[in-house]
Amino acid sequence: TESDFMCANQSYGFMFFFVVLRYAHGDLSYSVQEELKRGSVIGNIAKDLGLDVGRLSARKARIDLDGGDRQFCGINLRSGELFVAERIDREEHCADKPSCVLKFDLLLENPLELHRVSLQVQDINDNSPAFPKDVIKLDIRESAVKGARYRINAAQDADIGKNSVESYTLQDNAHFVFNIQTTSAGSKYVELVLEKELDREEQQEMKLLLTAVDGGSPHRSGTVVIHVIVLDANDNAPVFTESVYTAKLPENSPLKAVVIVVSASDADEGLNGDVTYEFSRLSDKSQKLFSLDQKTGEIIVNGAIDYEEGSRYEVIVEAKDGYGLSSEAKVIIDITDVNDNAPVIYLKSLTNPTPESVSPGTEVGIINVQDRDSENNKQVRCSIQQGVPFKLVPSIKNYYSLVTTEQLDRERVSDYNITITATDEGSPPLSSSKTVQLSVADINDNPPVFEEQSYSAYVTENNKPGSTLCSVTARDPDWRQNGTVIYSLLPGEVNGAPVSSYLSVNGDTGMIHAVRSFDYEQFRSFKVHVMARDNGSPPLSSNVTVSVFVSDVNDNSPQILYPTPEGNSFMTELVPKAAHGGSLVSKVIAVDADSGQNAWLSYQIVKSTDPGLFTIGLHSGEIRTQRDISESDNMKQNLIVSVKDNGQPPLSATCAMYLLISDNLAEVPELKDISYDEKNSKLTSYLIIALVSVSTIFLTFIIIVMGVRFCRRRKPRLLFDGAVAIPSAYLPPNYADVDGTGTLRSTYNYDAYLTTGSRTSDFKFVSSYNDNTLPADQTLKKSLTDFSEAFGDCDSSPEVGTVALLQVANYVF
Numbered sequence: 001t002e003s004d005f006m007c008a009n010q011s012y013g014f015m016f017f018f019v020v021l022r023y024a025h026g027d028l029s030y031s032v033q034e035e036l037k038r039g040s041v042i043g044n045i046a047k048d049l050g051l052d053v054g055r056l057s058a059r060k061a062r063i064d065l066d067g068g069d070r071q072f073c074g075i076n077l078r079s080g081e082l083f084v085a086e087r088i089d090r091e092e093h094c095a096d097k098p099s100c101v102l103k104f105d106l107l108l109e110n111p112l113e114l115h116r117v118s119l120q121v122q123d124i125n126d127n128s129p130a131f132p133k134d135v136i137k138l139d140i141r142e143s144a145v146k147g148a149r150y151r152i153n154a155a156q157d158a159d160i161g162k163n164s165v166e167s168y169t170l171q172d173n174a175h176f177v178f179n180i181q182t183t184s185a186g187s188k189y190v191e192l193v194l195e196k197e198l199d200r201e202e203q204q205e206m207k208l209l210l211t212a213v214d215g216g217s218p219h220r221s222g223t224v225v226i227h228v229i230v231l232d233a234n235d236n237a238p239v240f241t242e243s244v245y246t247a248k249l250p251e252n253s254p255l256k257a258v259v260i261v262v263s264a265s266d267a268d269e270g271l272n273g274d275v276t277y278e279f280s281r282l283s284d285k286s287q288k289l290f291s292l293d294q295k296t297g298e299i300i301v302n303g304a305i306d307y308e309e310g311s312r313y314e315v316i317v318e319a320k321d322g323y324g325l326s327s328e329a330k331v332i333i334d335i336t337d338v339n340d341n342a343p344v345i346y347l348k349s350l351t352n353p354t355p356e357s358v359s360p361g362t363e364v365g366i367i368n369v370q371d372r373d374s375e376n377n378k379q380v381r382c383s384i385q386q387g388v389p390f391k392l393v394p395s396i397k398n399y400y401s402l403v404t405t406e407q408l409d410r411e412r413v414s415d416y417n418i419t420i421t422a423t424d425e426g427s428p429p430l431s432s433s434k435t436v437q438l439s440v441a442d443i444n445d446n447p448p449v450f451e452e453q454s455y456s457a458y459v460t461e462n463n464k465p466g467s468t469l470c471s472v473t474a475r476d477p478d479w480r481q482n483g484t485v486i487y488s489l490l491p492g493e494v495n496g497a498p499v500s501s502y503l504s505v506n507g508d509t510g511m512i513h514a515v516r517s518f519d520y521e522q523f524r525s526f527k528v529h530v531m532a533r534d535n536g537s538p539p540l541s542s543n544v545t546v547s548v549f550v551s552d553v554n555d556n557s558p559q560i561l562y563p564t565p566e567g568n569s570f571m572t573e574l575v576p577k578a579a580h581g582g583s584l585v586s587k588v589i590a591v592d593a594d595s596g597q598n599a600w601l602s603y604q605i606v607k608s609t610d611p612g613l614f615t616i617g618l619h620s621g622e623i624r625t626q627r628d629i630s631e632s633d634n635m636k637q638n639l640i641v642s643v644k645d646n647g648q649p650p651l652s653a654t655c656a657m658y659l660l661i662s663d664n665l666a667e668v669p670e671l672k673d674i675s676y677d678e679k680n681s682k683l684t685s686y687l688i689i690a691l692v693s694v695s696t697i698f699l700t701f702i703i704i705v706m707g708v709r710f711c712r713r714r715k716p717r718l719l720f721d722g723a724v725a726i727p728s729a730y731l732p733p734n735y736a737d738v739d740g741t742g743t744l745r746s747t748y749n750y751d752a753y754l755t756t757g758s759r760t761s762d763f764k765f766v767s768s769y770n771d772n773t774l775p776a777d778q779t780l781k782k783s784l785t786d787f788s789e790a791f792g793d794c795d796s797s798p799e800v801g802t803v804a805l806l807q808v809a810n811y812v813f
């Protein structure tokens, strides 16, 4: 797959060109004595690399030892000092290698940075020279000549250089001197050289103390006792077939497997020719792994051979004959690697949880892969499972960055289990995998979204304040408070008042309640905006329109415009005596503020003086004679008309209509019977005196006006049509559907009288209404201008007087 990469050393250089790496070239090298106390400071890494000490902690600076889990060194994140974290024993790590270097990585993140640190471990003289055995037995023939040499295995000192064995001292004696030799294989041994011949009869045995001293300061020493036994017969030492044997041994070889067979031959016969083998000088490690068959010289596997623990062993084998004469050979055993270690994946760092806002290509983790094998067995390929928005980018050495490949979205996937697999190149290859759990942290990136584009609420008028109209719902997929939705009304005005005086919204549930009772006659619908906001910071919001429709309820009774129901002046209709059946007499005009059926009015005569005489149009309100008027009919006719709307339940209003069957108001002796109002009689009688005086003058003017009018011979025009002129301002604003009921457009041919309701004085205000074709709307629009126009046709001065007089009369009456 794409994300497969070679982890091997060879590709590092190649990677550096392509991967965004912050590789600092500064390799650091420190030197430290072994066996230092814990906490001893080795050096200051921050200073040496020029790093900002304050950022070490944030950058997660740490020390990673190659392929091991022990931490010999630590880094003080506050001071940047490298210190000893665990006992460092040079002999453990490097045995007899002349130079002992521990290598580790200094790792920094953000950006990822790697520095190689080498730690040179210096030897201290902490080991004494030691001989393989405490006692060395030497059998020497008394016939041995001066100059004969006897080999003795050298003392070993685990320290190196100056601290290893430097000199030997042999106890003073009469027969031997001491000599140091080096074999062809490079190992040292010491010899005793016979200086003065032995005499068995004189001395059968002797014990000599040999001391080895190292060059350290202070000196350390080790001793061995050389036990010399003087023999009678001649002897030859055994001789190995080779001075150095080499063997290759694959790791994990089974127990008892033969590594190599050494063999030495002895020229002597019998007991003197019997050669036995044994290890001389054997490290503790080797001792556990190998054993030697004393008789056959076979070196046998005696423990678990692990290449990773040690790849080369050197052992010295000694061959001895029956009399104790011996010689040595070196055996070098090279262990060959077997692919027995699967790669190990270490998660070195992980940004968990990772915010969903990180841009593609952001490093969220660092992974390290190690394989303890060598060569091909150590080359590792890493891959990441398909279908996750992450990839592995090879970084420094065997480090990989875990990088996002696309924008994360917590609302879609909130957790990832990322499986990383590492496979080595051995045969058969070994692999291992590791699952990294990564959570995505929320960012407030989704505004609340209303479930609907707009909401409508229907409410009948006169609702109770606090009643629920509807509810809005918005969803926000973010986490916790980032997804908690709070509702509120956006400020605004309805009919000039703030929306909050009409509606309220429950912030938690989105329920919308009416704050007041609505009146359909005031407004039929209005719109408000509701906002949904989440609780994130910064918060996100969206808004939606809620339309409220108020529906009508029959809560307005019909309103009668004509005849005017109240006031102390009322209209009396004059019915000509000659009126035929079906003549239009008057009209009841009513309106209803409701709408539709609630405003559909019907008229009915509920009570009348003569039930057979008048009839009313059910919907027109027109009052007509039902038959011809006869002489016998009562002159004064009263009608009570009821106006009813069509609502459920219906509402109604009534009015009284006064009709006078007469051709002339003057014929009527008194109208007082018509009047209901008796209370004002006293007042009016006081006014009579004033009236009589004024009316005389007034009538004179009227006669003048009439005279002027007639002299003009013009077609008479409407002078005053108060009976039907309904000022438009009188009607409610939404008064639109009164056609046929609220207007008067039929042919009228009667006189209108303004009566005062006074007992004794009547005033006839005359105009012949001949303009039959006058359309209704014009009638309705008649205004004062029309009057002045009408008067204006005559001389100006009397007209002014007339109007003034009219006003006086109105005032008086």
Ligand SMILES: *[C@@H]1O[C@H](CO)[C@@H](O)[C@H](O)[C@H]1NC(C)=O
Pocket (backbone or CB within 6 Å): 415, 416, 417, 437
């Ligand atoms: C990830 O693994 C954990 C534990 O193995 C499991 O509980 C979880 O459901 C897994 N998540 C996904 C997204 O597969």
Ligand SMILES: *[C@@H]1O[C@H](CO)[C@@H](O)[C@H](O)[C@H]1NC(C)=O
Pocket (backbone or CB within 6 Å): 441, 442, 443, 444, 445, 479, 480, 481, 482, 536, 537, 538
């Ligand atoms: C909400 O989003 C903000 C950033 O927009 C983030 O810092 C915070 O952690 C989020 N809160 C939760 C509860 O996830």
Ligand SMILES: *[C@@H]1O[C@H](CO)[C@@H](O)[C@H](O)[C@H]1NC(C)=O
Pocket (backbone or CB within 6 Å): 490, 542, 543, 544
């Ligand atoms: C309401 O939403 C519209 C778009 O949906 C936006 O343009 C407007 O600014 C919002 N109004 C307020 C007051 O947030």
